[in-house]
Amino acid sequence: MANGESKRKGTQRDPQRTQRDFLCVPSRKPLRPLRLKIFILVLVLAIGTVATADQTRRRKAINKPPTQQRLPAPVKYSAFLHSSDKHKSLACNACHKVPTAWTAKRDFPDVADFPNHDACVRCHRPQFFTRQALAGSGPAICTVCHLRAAPREDGRFAFGKPNVTGQAIRLKDERQFTIEFPHDRHQNVIAATRPDRGTNQAVSFIRASFFESRTDDQKRPDYNNCSICHQRNDYLFIATRSALPDARTEPYIFFKTMPHSHDSCFNCHWKNQKPTSDDCGGCHKQTATFLASDVPVRKSARFNHEGGGKGGDHAVECTTCHINITRASTLRGLTPDVSIVSCATCHNDNKTITYKTIVTVESELAQFKKSGECQYCHTPDVGKKKPPASHEAAVK
Amino acid sequence: MKPGFEVRNSSSIIIGALILTVLLVGNLLSHAQTPDARSLGIIRLKVKYKSGGVTKELPRKRFFLIKGTLDDNRMLIDRIKQAEVISRECYYRSKGASLPLIRWLNEYDCDSVYCREIEARYLSGSDTVPEFQAAYNLGLREFKTPELARRWLTVNLSADIREGFYRQKQEVLGALVKQSEAATKTRVMSVMTDRKGTAYLTDIEPGTYTISNLVGSETGKTSILWACEKEVKAVNLAIALRPLTVSNEKDPKLKCEIVERPLPVCEK
Numbered sequence: 001m002a003n004g005e006s007k008r009k010g011t012q013r014d015p016q017r018t019q020r021d022f023l024c025v026p027s028r029k030p031l032r033p034l035r036l037k038i039f040i041l042v043l044v045l046a047i048g049t050v051a052t053a054d055q056t057r058r059r060k061a062i063n064k065p066p067t068q069q070r071l072p073a074p075v076k077y078s079a080f081l082h083s084s085d086k087h088k089s090l091a092c093n094a095c096h097k098v099p100t101a102w103t104a105k106r107d108f109p110d111v112a113d114f115p116n117h118d119a120c121v122r123c124h125r126p127q128f129f130t131r132q133a134l135a136g137s138g139p140a141i142c143t144v145c146h147l148r149a150a151p152r153e154d155g156r157f158a159f160g161k162p163n164v165t166g167q168a169i170r171l172k173d174e175r176q177f178t179i180e181f182p183h184d185r186h187q188n189v190i191a192a193t194r195p196d197r198g199t200n201q202a203v204s205f206i207r208a209s210f211f212e213s214r215t216d217d218q219k220r221p222d223y224n225n226c227s228i229c230h231q232r233n234d235y236l237f238i239a240t241r242s243a244l245p246d247a248r249t250e251p252y253i254f255f256k257t258m259p260h261s262h263d264s265c266f267n268c269h270w271k272n273q274k275p276t277s278d279d280c281g282g283c284h285k286q287t288a289t290f291l292a293s294d295v296p297v298r299k300s301a302r303f304n305h306e307g308g309g310k311g312g313d314h315a316v317e318c319t320t321c322h323i324n325i326t327r328a329s330t331l332r333g334l335t336p337d338v339s340i341v342s343c344a345t346c347h348n349d350n351k352t353i354t355y356k357t358i359v360t361v362e363s364e365l366a367q368f369k370k371s372g373e374c375q376y377c378h379t380p381d382v383g384k385k386k387p388p389a390s391h392e393a394a395v396k
Numbered sequence: 397m398k399p400g401f402e403v404r405n406s407s408s409i410i411i412g413a414l415i416l417t418v419l420l421v422g423n424l425l426s427h428a429q430t431p432d433a434r435s436l437g438i439i440r441l442k443v444k445y446k447s448g449g450v451t452k453e454l455p456r457k458r459f460f461l462i463k464g465t466l467d468d469n470r471m472l473i474d475r476i477k478q479a480e481v482i483s484r485e486c487y488y489r490s491k492g493a494s495l496p497l498i499r500w501l502n503e504y505d506c507d508s509v510y511c512r513e514i515e516a517r518y519l520s521g522s523d524t525v526p527e528f529q530a531a532y533n534l535g536l537r538e539f540k541t542p543e544l545a546r547r548w549l550t551v552n553l554s555a556d557i558r559e560g561f562y563r564q565k566q567e568v569l570g571a572l573v574k575q576s577e578a579a580t581k582t583r584v585m586s587v588m589t590d591r592k593g594t595a596y597l598t599d600i601e602p603g604t605y606t607i608s609n610l611v612g613s614e615t616g617k618t619s620i621l622w623a624c625e626k627e628v629k630a631v632n633l634a635i636a637l638r639p640l641t642v643s644n645e646k647d648p649k650l651k652c653e654i655v656e657r658p659l660p661v662c663e664k
Contacts, residue, residue, distance in 0.1 A: 042414060103540075107541070107544065108539070108544055108548070109539070184586070184588075187588055188458060188507075188562070188566070188588070189507070189508050189510045189511070189559060189562055190508075190510050190511050191456040191457075191505075191506070191507065191511060191588065192456065192504040192505060192506050192511035192512050193455045193456050193504060193505040193591065194504060194591075195503060195504065266548070266551075267547055267548045267550070267551075268510060268550055268551065269551075270548060270551040271551050272551060272555065272558075273550070273551065273558065273559075316590065316591070316592075317590045317591050319588070319590055320590040320591075320592070320594065323587070323595075323596040323598065324598070326458075326586075326587050326588035326595070327585060327586055327587045327588075339438075339596065339598060341438060341440065341596060341598070342596070345440075
């Protein structure tokens with residue numbers, strides 16, 4: 001009986017299946033355990049990803065619990081911010097006087113010191129003189145400029161770098177401003193052509209500012225060009241250079257500094273020529289997002305500005321190789337990069353002016369394929385990276 | 397419940413979850429991706445001019461890259477060809493500048509007094525430039541030290557003498573660039589030639605462009621205005637290194653409109 005029943009079950013058609021076949025509905029097998037597992041795994045992953053992304057976003061947006069957010073943050077009078085609403089509403093010369101007592105600090109008129117006490121006291125009298133302010137270690141507001149809040153404390157922070165300890169947002173290098181400088185306009189206004197007097201004037205034109213001990217021939221004035229603002233750098237430290245594998249180290253003197261004093265600007269912009277010295281905002285822009293680097297990135301620290309064969313062909317005008325300078329209207333994104341085009345003009349196998357005995361872009365790339373390094377021009381940190389597309393294009 | 401509903405529903409959920417995951421992962425990855433590196437072009441510009449039988453390079457002059465062919469920019473080109481720009485010498489004469497100052501500017505082809513250091517020899521003696529001498533004397537009173545008075549001399553010069561000609565030229569150029577940008581809806585790029593008359597225009601979207609100095613460049617006795625057409629292709633360095641040489645001489649291979657005018661005689 002049992003056998004007969006089971007046989008019947010085996011051969012008996014499923015009435016639901018019959019119906020599906022008749023209606024042309026595709027048949028589906030029941031969900032297998034493996035599929036179920038995959039489904040659960042995918043679902044968990046998806047939910048997990050959503051939850052993590054959401055949480056990260058929330059963490060970024062909310063630093064404090066909601067109860068704290070509603071309360072105004074306590075004002076820290078020891079931390080000065082140019083970006084506070086009140087300070088922002090003031091003109092720069094409401095506090096900063098131009099010039100300060102410059103003869104004591106500089107050899108030119110300058111904004112060389114913190115504003116006078118009056119600049120702070122006229123709004124912040126309670127923070128200086130109330131019993132509450134004087135309690136404890138003294139008025140905290142004094143420590144914006146002074147090292148300690150004490151009546152006879154003369155020690156002060158360096159001007160331009162006030163006390164920012166305890167500031168919620170600490171800017172890179174503790175600077176609250178960045179500088180805007182249009183190289184293109186300045187290139188226009190200083191454009192000059194040194195007359196050719198039959199010698200290779202242009203070479204000595206650059207060298208005049210490069211050498212410490214000049215020959216009589218080189219003791220000519222340093223005419224306005226890049227070296228007016230970018231002085232030679234005797235103190236530059238390039239970390240990668242110390243790790244060079246051979247003795248071929250190039251002198252530091254070719255690398256330039258960036259202007260760090262008002263002297264480079266005030267010699268033209270002291271008065272009359274806008275932006276003038278009392279218009280701080282003409283050059284200094286408040287920032288929380290952008291700060292130009294103080295130290296340029298050196299990609300070819302092994303390049304010898306004095307080189308270029310017997311003719312010293314490397315010693316051309318700065319902008320001959322630093323080709324982006326004359327078109328740069330801002331410092332944002334500006335680098336003194338030298339395009340491979342500038343190098344390949346001479347260091348190229350296909351050109352008649354190729355320096356045959358010296359490296360070409362082609363041979364350097366071939367070298368990279370063998371050793372994984374380009375070290376004729378580049379320091380090891382850069383030379384071990386894959387050459388950019390522009391370099392590859394040079395040998396096509 | 398319809399037959400097979402459970403099975404179909406589960407499959408839909410799997411597909412839905414997969415789509416969701418793909419979208420999420422795609423979204424997360426998109427933040428880490430850098431923009432596509434497009435192929436951009438380069439022009440190596442070389443500017444020369446022939447004067448008195450000698451070919452020279454045109455140093456330290458600004459050239460502009462304007463989107464479109466010469467015909468596309470016809471209005472602009474007609475405008476720059478017709479524009480009358482006063483010469484440097486005539487400008488300074490009209491402002492009552494002394495001859496030594498005009499000579500000082502001409503010697504280094506300077507549009508403003510900022511172009512070169514003002515040496516002590518121009519403050520007294522046979523080379524004296526009266527304008528510099530007067531400004532120096534004012535500086536001596538203000539800055540106390542002779543060296544600072546000399547280095548900061550320009551702050552006591554009048555605006556016209558200081559950079560009036562340069563400013564006037566920049567106003568004309570600014571208006572022309574603005575017109576070009578409005579017409580082409582593309583930012584105008586510019587570069588300055590080096591002492592050998594070479595300049596590189598980089599990161600150019602492939603297309604056809606007009607290269608022009610927009611205002612005639614003074615070259616000794618004449619003023620030369622260029623407007624040349626150039627097709628830019630995605631970079632191939634071998635192509636980029638081939639210079640685009642523009643000159644005041646006729647070149648059948650290059651589509652250029654050149655206007656060379658003698659510098660005007662200035663009224664005294």
